[in-house]
Amino acid sequence: MLLATLTACGGDGDAAAKSKPSVAKTAGKDRSVDCIDESIGQAEWMEHCADEDGTGGDGTAGTETLEFGETAKTAGDQNPADGSQGGEMLEVTPTTVAYQAEAMASESMNGTFAIITVKDRAPQGTATESAPIEGGGWQWIAPDGQALDEGDNDASSITPNGFTGGGMVLAGAWAWKTIAFDIAEEQRGGTIVYTDGAGATYRWKVPAQDAGPELAKLKKGMEGNY
Template identity: 40%
Template sequence: MRVHTAATAALVLAVTLTGCGGGDSSDDAKPPAAAKSSEPAEKVDCTNSELTQAEWAVQCDGTGTGGDGTDETVVDSDPKPLGTPIETIGDGGAGVLEMTPTTVVYAKQDGGDKPAKDVFAVIAIKQRPTTAAAATEVPPISGGGWQWIAPDGQAIDAGNGESYNVVLADFNAAGPIQPGSFVWDATAFDLTDAQAKGGTLVYLDGEGDAHRWTIPGGDRGPQVAEVRGDLG
């Protein structure tokens, strides 16, 4: 009777150890799987003074905050060719506006006005609403508008130097644009010869999003003759 009891006890112990993983299981020998990181991708520190101007222009230009330190601006880091339309939110969040920079002209003067530097870069822009609401572009006073990014990365605001005097009769739209219509406008920059060897045109819209176009270093586009005619 004692032999039977001892054998039974040994059998129970073996089954118990096997069920609890006490055997030499290959699964038990495997190391635990590494936990997947939930950390977000590292962001560029736009306050880092070691960033070059070119790096800052690509990674940080146009970046804004909502007052709580969180980035709100979406930057188009892949500039589009001249003549490519984009859709933006109009000033004050009203309507959707299609913006198409079509033409660039470099001029040594506009009538009697000469640049403070070397040359004016004038961009003709076609604008039309794509919704039932009237829309207008965002002016600099509202925290938006146009910039030129020079080849070395320097950002230059429209209307700088003497370029605020560049006013084209046929490319001078202002105010809301009504649905079903379009207008022509223009933006101008006062540049050195080095800054005018092509660049990147940037538009900051009503949502704080930055849109970009690659601008060639010579006159280009279907409205060159009209723009030059207005420049006199």
């Protein structure tokens, strides 16, 4: 269930935010539509629910802020590079973070790797994450405001066993993937930002220390010489 603090474009400040009901508790503009029903289609969800979940009611992209470990219901990549159908709803959940100066035979150029597990689930149709080449994907916003791209330097080489998913997720299936950032030690505890296939953005504040239910498995997956 998604419990989010919405900071949509064109809002009326704190008063509007307080008066706006959570998506988890209400339908969209059409009160007969259950916005948390996984069986509804992407087009229907965008029409009736998007104004309360990351986009404006007119379809313009917005920003949604979530707690680390919460799930965002996002639009999949509309034009996957492999030509597959990937534009259905994709549930994206960052769950665990580990900080390491070295990982899987790679050494951080900036001082620290921030390694994050992400669970991608396609509840109703084939879906994929949006790609940086199309203006989508992941970034790390450090506490000092610097924006860092996923996979910079040797971070792209970090592929822990058990967390090497990504790409197409079939309807009803889910997969683990890893995103990694090369950051300075003082840039721990940043915010990860994901931009989906509809241009909406989702933000999670990341703990400044190792945390999350997959931590032991993540570290085990990075052991040894690769």
